[in-house]
Amino acid sequence: MEVNNRVVVGMSGGVDSSVTAYLLKEQGFEVIGVTMRVWVDPYGKARDDDKSCCSLKAIHDAKKVAEILGIPHYTVNLSEVFYDKIVKYFIDEYLKGRTPNPCVFCNRFIKFGDLLEKAHELGAYYIATGHYVRKEYDEDRKRYLLKKGLDFKKDQSYMLYRLTQEQLKHALFPLGNYTKEEVRALAEKIGLPVADKRESQEICFIPDNDYKAFIKRQIKKDVKPGEFRDIHGNFLGYHKGIINYTIGQRKGLGLSSDRPLYVVDIDPENNVVIVGHQEDVWGEELISSNNNFISIEKLEEEIKVTAKIRYTAKEDEAIIKPYGDDKVLVRFLRPQRAITPGQSVVFYDGDVVVGGGIIEKKVR
Ligand SMILES: Nc1ncnc2c1ncn2[C@@H]1O[C@H](COP(=O)(O)OP(=O)(O)OP(=O)(O)O)[C@@H](O)[C@H]1O
Incomplete structure (x- = not known):
């Protein structure tokens, strides 16, 4: 045109x-x-x-x-x-x-x-x-x-x-x-x-x-309850279905403990929500997939960027490098709270968007 x-x-x-x-x-x-x-x-x-x-x-x-x-x-x-x-x-x-x-x-x-x-x-x-x-x-x-x-x-x-x-x-x-x-x-x-x-x-x-009510209306059934486990695999109680939880969540777990508990991982295959303490919610490294680059055509080598892991997060310094065929390994210089699969990680060079991708998993 x-x-x-x-x-x-x-x-x-x-x-x-x-x-x-x-x-x-x-x-x-x-x-x-x-x-x-x-x-x-x-x-x-x-x-x-x-x-x-x-x-x-x-x-x-x-x-x-x-x-x-x-x-x-x-x-x-x-x-x-x-x-x-x-x-x-x-x-x-x-x-x-x-x-x-x-x-x-x-x-x-x-x-x-x-x-x-x-x-x-x-x-x-x-x-x-x-x-x-x-x-x-x-x-x-x-x-x-x-x-x-x-x-x-x-x-x-x-x-x-x-x-x-x-x-x-x-x-x-x-x-x-x-x-x-x-x-x-x-x-x-x-x-x-x-x-x-x-x-x-x-x-x-x-x-x-209210996304939970929305999903239940759409799938026309209730979601299946499952188990809460700690990071060592110990059974702690029952949850109300994985759609009700997101990484870093503390409220609404209904578990009692002498220290506050947070969602640190979700295992959909086994319908298990894994909970841990505050320190378990932080991470420095993640893998993103389905990446899209704007200021560069392709990520060929390791580069320094600032990155943020959700819309409302603060950007922080990170190194990004190609990982396998189409994934990116993102290593933050400082730990980030609640790296959440499904959210986007977006990379910046000053005020220019370098690109970004979908968070697959926290590596460590
Ligand atoms: N239903 C729609 N039809 C057409 N364009 C839309 C619609 N919803 C959003 N947009 C466009 O996408 C932009 C960003 O959407 P967003 O929902 O973030 O709105 P916003 O920042 O609150 O802006 P606005 O004040 O215009 O609603 C909007 O400014 C508008 O140009």
Whole structure:
């Protein structure tokens, strides 16, 4: 497709994507707003509130903003692909005793996959979202770079580390140079009705952040109870099913001990949750699989990076090196708390995203 100045903005009805559409229009782009309907949980609580990503209220808000900005707006139903590519994966991972991050896959396969295709169908070369990240083309490396948003508090580069060069080529992120406060102030100044809307909830398709109830509704049965064991294999009691536990968890175990107990590992094959003490929750080395690199084509040799093991974790210094055919060994210089299989580890060089992968296991 030839470059043009038409852009589809993914509009969630929230303040960030609304201001994104406004800024691009100001910059002279021909802007089309599109809201994806990705998921309606038929058994969940009524979703037509402020918090949900694709409630009727959210669609209505996006339409209202589009009207004020004088841009066309479409709603597309992507719930089937969303179910196949994201919801199923989310449930499967929990059933395997892992803690998935569905947003990183939604960005790769839905927003910058199916939605980008829709954008092309509408004749738009570009797709834009309200993520707080920056994109740059590096002439020397001949690669698109993904950089942290200037507002480090809001930076969302972690969520986008799976994007390919082809996807980045078509992406625009106008909020990368703004702080959240500036974006809210802009929304107020131009009179957008969403200026003081609350931040969206953690995972857009899970009502009230209750993922356990969501999974049980989806698999239509209760999960199988199993055994708690200590790190030496001693039986300690019974758990309520592995989906209820995540690495590092202390609350809700229902075990008594003279020292606090934490989940340190989950063995899905034997349906066992392994618990230990605070010191057992820390680790320095992990293996990641399903890696994606952005600033480099491939990891050929050991390099120094900073890395973080979950969206809200602090980055820390680490060495990464190729491990087998397609895996990466990540060795932190300092121990990290609760290295959790299923979560993403993302590597940085300053404010540039080097790449990242899915945590397979803690090595030590
Ligand atoms: N249902 C949707 N339809 C279209 N685009 C969406 C949808 N949900 C999210 N997006 C896009 O993805 C971006 C990041 O989504 P996220 O859920 O993190 O929203 P956010 O940071 O709270 O932004 P906003 O204030 O716009 O809701 C949004 O800014 C928007 O561009």
